[in-house]
Amino acid sequence: MDKVGVDGAIFISAFSMYQYDASYAVEVQQAHPGRFALVKPVNPDDPAVADVIADWKKTPGTAGIRIMLTKEASRDPNDPGLDRIARAAARHDFPVNVLFWGNVDSGTALIIDHLGIMQPRVPPAPPQPWADLPKVLELAKRPNAVIKVSGACTLSREPYPFPDIWDPLARVFDAWGFDRCLWGTDWTRAFAVVNYEQAVEPFLKTGRLSDAERTMLMGGACAKAYGWSPRKG
Numbered sequence: 689m690d691k692v693g694v695d696g697a698i699f700i701s702a703f704s705m706y707q708y709d710a711s712y713a714v715e716v717q718q719a720h721p722g723r724f725a726l727v728k729p730v731n732p733d734d735p736a737v738a739d740v741i742a743d744w745k746k747t748p749g750t751a752g753i754r755i756m757l758t759k760e761a762s763r764d765p766n767d768p769g770l771d772r773i774a775r776a777a778a779r780h781d782f783p784v785n786v787l788f789w790g791n792v793d794s795g796t797a798l799i800i801d802h803l804g805i806m807q808p809r810v811p812p813a814p815p816q817p818w819a820d821l822p823k824v825l826e827l828a829k830r831p832n833a834v835i836k837v838s839g840a841c842t843l844s845r846e847p848y849p850f851p852d853i854w855d856p857l858a859r860v861f862d863a864w865g866f867d868r869c870l871w872g873t874d875w876t877r878a879f880a881v882v883n884y885e886q887a888v889e890p891f892l893k894t895g896r897l898s899d900a901e902r903t904m905l906m907g908g909a910c911a912k913a914y915g916w917s918p919r920k921g
Contacts, residue, residue, distance in 0.1 A: 689723070692888045696918020698910065700727040700785065700801075702876065703756055708734075710744075717749040722919030725751035727785055732769025738776040745780040751914040752799070753777055754785040761791075783913055785836075792823040799913060800827065800835045802874065803860065807839045810880045817843040818856045828863040834913050835864050837905065838872025841890060842881040849890040850882075858896065866904040870913060 689697065699717060701710035710728040717724045728744055730737050730753045744750050755773060757763055763770070777784045787801040804824045808814065827833060840857060844850035861869060873887040891897070891906060911917045 689884075692885050693892070694888060695907070695920055696723045696725070698727055698751060698872070698914060698916070699724040700754060701729060703729045703754070703787075704877070714747060714749075721749060724918075725749055725914060725916040727752040727754050729754040729756055730773055732763065732767055732773060734769070737769065737772055738779075741773065741776040741780055741782065745782065750782075751916045752783040752785055754787065754801070757786050757788040757791060759791040783915075789820075792820050792827070798833055799870070800824075800833060802839050803835060803837060803843075805843065807842045807874070807878070808881060809877065813843050813845045817845065821856055821859065825859060825863040828865075828868075834868040834870060834909065835860065836870045836872050838870075839874030839878050841887050842874065842878045848882070848886050849893070853890075854894065854896045861901070861905075866901050867909050867912065869905055870910045871905045871907075 689695075699713050701713040706712060708729055708731050710726065713724075713726050713728070717726050726747070726749050728750070730740055730744075732755065734740060741753060744753065753773065755770060757765070757770075774784065776782075783799050785799040785801050789802055789804060789806040792804050804827065805818065805820050806814075824835070827835070837857065837860065840853050841850045843856075844853050846852045871891055873884055875884050875887065878887065891902070897905065907917075
């Protein structure tokens with residue numbers, strides 16, 4: 689992070705590795721308290737999920753929670769567990785991240801993970817990586833939603849610095865506005881496709897963004913959405 693000029697990050701506990709156990713993320717945040725804020729996946733099937741969210745709110749450095757609503761999860765958007773989570777999140781003033789790639793039609797979200805678009809874990813990108821883009825643009829009409837521009841480089845079918853991502857991303861920026869677009873690396877899920885530096889540099893060096901747009905995309909919108917800013921030292 690220091691090498692590529694990233695002051696801080698929202699650390700979302702990796703569901704594929706740790707499921708609903710965020711203890712590793714907490715350990716990292718405790719070691720670097722000014723550099724990370726934490727987001728934890730929570731389980732709609734847990735009848736005590738509201739208590740879990742209340743305890744998470746008391747944990748130093750926490751900034752939000754996450755719901756896994758992918759097609760693989762086979763979860764009805766009207767699942768009562770999702771309602772319990774949303775009500776508890778509102779009670780504790782927590783933004784809610786939702787991962788529903790491959791299942792965009794189900795989405796009623798506050799913070800949309802991964803552009804709402806299915807992303808590969810290994811290269812190459814699929815033949816039509818932006819096929820769900822029209823649905824993502826339609827979601828921009830929801831005034832209480834923001835979108836994370838995380839893992840965008842993994843959708844490229846060209847080598848670094850991934851020039852083919854910019855035209856579809858321009859449509860995202862136009863629809864959502866930079867104050868509702870949150871850049872992210874998608875580290876560590878994307879490590880087989882792109883390393884950390886390569887996920888950062890294209891956004892810092894592209895001529896497709898003005899300085900003001902870059903500032904908002906690369907941290908300003910994130911600070912606004914999560915109510916958190918990094919503190920180095």
